[in-house]
Amino acid sequence: MQATLADTVKLIDRAGLAVLLSALQARGYETIGPVRRDGAIVYDRIDEVSELPAGWTDRQAPGSYRLERRDDDALFGYAVGPQSWKRYLFTPQQTLFSVARQPDGGLAFTPAALAAPKRAFIGVRACELAAIGIQDRVFRDGEHVDAAYGARRDAVLLVAVNCAVAADTCFCSSMGTGPAVSSGHDLALTELIDAAGHHFAIEAGSAIGTQLLADLPGRAASADDLAAIHAVPQRTAASISRSLDAGGVPALLMRNLEHPRWQEVADRCLSCANCTLACPTCFCSTNEEVTDLAGAAHQERRWDSCFNVEFSHLGHGSVRGSVKSRYRQWLTHKLATWHDQFGESGCVGCGRCISWCPVGIDITEEVAAIASDDRGATA
CATH class of the missing domain: 1.10.533 (Death Domain, Fas)
Structure with a gap:
């Protein structure tokens, strides 16, 4: 975020974040975000800010993942968990079509209905935005379009978060995909915890993001705020030790x-x-035929x-x-x-x-x- 964004960046508090969730839900979005479950931070439906993993971080190394308590109540103070947003867009299992024998002996083929609920992804990291962009090119933007993926993807709103924490296994900075959010989002958050309190800087990245931002309670970011916002992913990038020569x-x-x-x-x-x-x-993925006791067969795609x-x-x-x-x-x-x-x-x-x-x-x-x-x- 640059200083020229001062008029389009707001600072909100935790209550303002709750207003954002309510506004998304009022627009018909199911809000999906990080939750702590079974010793990991995973993505699932959240209805309230209190369901976010406040005060938890992750410690990762090759073959190792553990959650630990932080010394503050950061809501996004972790890197990435075992799940990615892929599971909501390119689902682990999907019925493609069904076929059933008719009374006259013929076969009736029925394409599976496309399920594309409106969803708002909360807490998407820069590397994950890049990953969604890659799958967009594979499934939606190329010559061969996956209709189900495209429908799900078009129904999603992305609320990104600038990374304040890097895991030991992260190497996004050398891949040019993070840790700062730069594109592909509708809204971008930066969590700020300092002597002034616990706040979230929020910036719009699309038309609908601009509409949502306008209705949120908060104040415009000052020059000092913008400097603090910019410093968060810079510190995170400096802490990343792994790298890959993406070009070579x-x-x-x-x-x-x-x-x-x-x-x-x-x-x-x-x-x-x-x-x-x-x-x-x-x-x-692979396709397989599955039959049921009623005599119908279903072709299913699974990871x-x-x-x-x-x-x-x-x-x-x-x-x-x-x-x-x-x-x-x-x-x-x-x-x-x-x-x-x-x-x-x-x-x-x-x-x-x-x-x-x-x-x-x-x-x-x-x-x-x-x-x-x-x-x-x-x-």
Whole structure:
């Protein structure tokens, strides 16, 4: 946020945040935000500000995630949890169509109704906005449109939050996706806790965001406020220790497809698919037919993973029978050939794949290991 935004940035307190939730609900939005449940911060329906994870933060490392108490009552004082917003837009399971036999022996095919409830996502981080943008290109903005995704996405309002905390596994700053919110949002919040109290700076990023902002109680941001707002993601960026050379990685990986590091990481990898399930951009899926006792059949799409040996199964068997080949496929697609398909990286640096890997495989460490022993550079 720049000083020129002084007239469009408001400072609200916790009561003002409650007014925002009420205003969204009055417009017909189901409000979805972070809640503390089962030892993690996950996304679910919230009706009141009191349901947000006040005073909690996360401690993350390779293969490790824990919640801890903060010494204040910050509502957004954590990084990212195991879930991403993907589960609401590209749902884990979706019925595509049903078919039932008719009395005359014919078959009747019925497309599944599109369910696209109005939802407001509260607390979307910059890396998650980037991830939503990536899936928009895959499912909505390309040549082949997924109607269900498009309908859900068009019904969503995004209330973003500038990151005041970075997990040890974050590397968004090197991917150009955070920690500051810059685009793709309807409203953006910055949580400020200082001697003046507990406030939220809120800025509009769209026409509907401007309308909502105008109705919120609060005061215009001063020059000092704007400086404090700008400093929050700057401090967070300075605390991030992991990085990835986003520009150089595609060529590096593609000229090292036979590097011995692939087998080294495969010896550790459980091929469990945790990384792809936690990833906010992965979109592998499979279709299957399911029958019921009434004689109808339903074709359903569900999440799948390139780590599953069955995913690449053809008539003669799987074309990626080894863990080595499946890990290499995942990493080279995510960081290299995704550029060929969509003109950008498939990684936003959220670090979920590192935290939620049971054996702590670190994507930045693997790339660094190949870079330090670049076998293709002299080939």
